[in-house]
Amino acid sequence: MTFKRWFALLATFGLGSAAHADQLRYLPHGEDALTAIYQSITDAKKTIDLTYFIYEPCHTSTRVITDLLLEKAKSGIKVRVLLDSFLHTNEIHEQIALEMQSAGIEFRSYNKTYKYSLMANHRSHVKLLLVDGREYITGGRNIGDDYFSLSSGVNFIDRDVWVRGASASQARAGFEMLWKSSLSSKVRITNVGKKSWSSLCSEKSKVSAKEKMKLRSFVRSKAQKTLAKLPVRECAKVQFIIDDPRFMSVLTSEPRNETGYTPYMNSDRLRHKAATREFVRFLNRTTSRLEVENWSYIPTEDMRTAFQNLRAKKIKVEVVTNGSAAAGGFIDPGFDHILAQSSAADNQGSQVVLQMPRSGLMTDRHALTPKSAEFKLHGKVAIRDRNTSLVGSFNIDPRSYHTNLESFVIVDNCSAFATDIRAPITGLKHTYIEAQKNPNTINSQSPAQIHRVLGWLMYNFL
16 A cells, blocks of 8 residues: 555545644654655656665665666656765766666766865765655665665664655755755766676675565565554644755854854854754753754764753753764774763763663564674654654764754654654663663773774864
């Protein structure tokens, strides 16, 4: 059963009649999100617009989604795809472009630049699928097996939301802004001839036709049951917030502050960096309680001040974050070190910061999840005063605050939707309590000096 049929059924019983309300489904699990993405693309009648930071073409889930996009484009649906270019090799990025363009998909790359240039640090971290200009999926998930609990290694527990209603016009305007940005460009194909993905993907990540068919059949067979279990919420005030790429090029006239310098994220720049501005405002408007689940907890500048002010007012703040956020690169222990420092520093007064264990206890499994799968947090959600919620791509760290394009949905004064978000957070808190009973799961590694230095550099210069 499609999304549209579900909402028609709700209307029949008088459950979908709130005037001008957006309809929302929270997607807390990988299986939920993959099914919703697949079904939304399947249901598209006119247009599909898609933009993501990570789009892993050598993963089974991505191949299934790509095949579906190709089918829709060939059937006459207008499809536009905008991908950040940073994490792809030139060859793979060109192959994605060639494959999509050959089917009639309009494809652009965001901020295609040399990896060691100063501009390379600016990325689009936005995750958005927009269908027919009327409904969209957004949140923290990228497109890859590790975001849908399909990887044999580390998987990410993440959160998305499906929305249909008036706020889709804001999502549509946001996509158009990115699509028309001077930093979004067509990809020039330099390689000769079309290569197969089997020749471009590593041996470990090659995807067979059998694997694609198995996953596609799984999603199709589970779609009705998966969507039926997800409650539909009617919320009257929903906003889609997205950064304007022009914030990077703002030349400020703002005078220096009392410490003798002009902050990079000053009022001139914040006029375009809407996600940073509205995230801080979301924190500052808390009056009784703030609940947060986030991949990281490294608040900087106005974010740090906002948390300090909440503690000064003795407002209850609960943050659930990773004990080890990064995935294993050389600089990752430096990030984890500053994450541990920030979490410990703010774990005081009316604020509690819970760092989830590095191993074992967190899970988001379904029938196709490999036995060897492990899990880390990747969601970026918050609940203010029990009734106002935020779901998006914004990490509590310097990159999201200063550097990346980010987006999120704010759902104001809708306690039912806030309850949907709270349930998984409560589950994580119970997992944390269980982990404290086993000393082997508690994060206790001491970083090397080089990683301490790297952590300091990342905090101060990202």
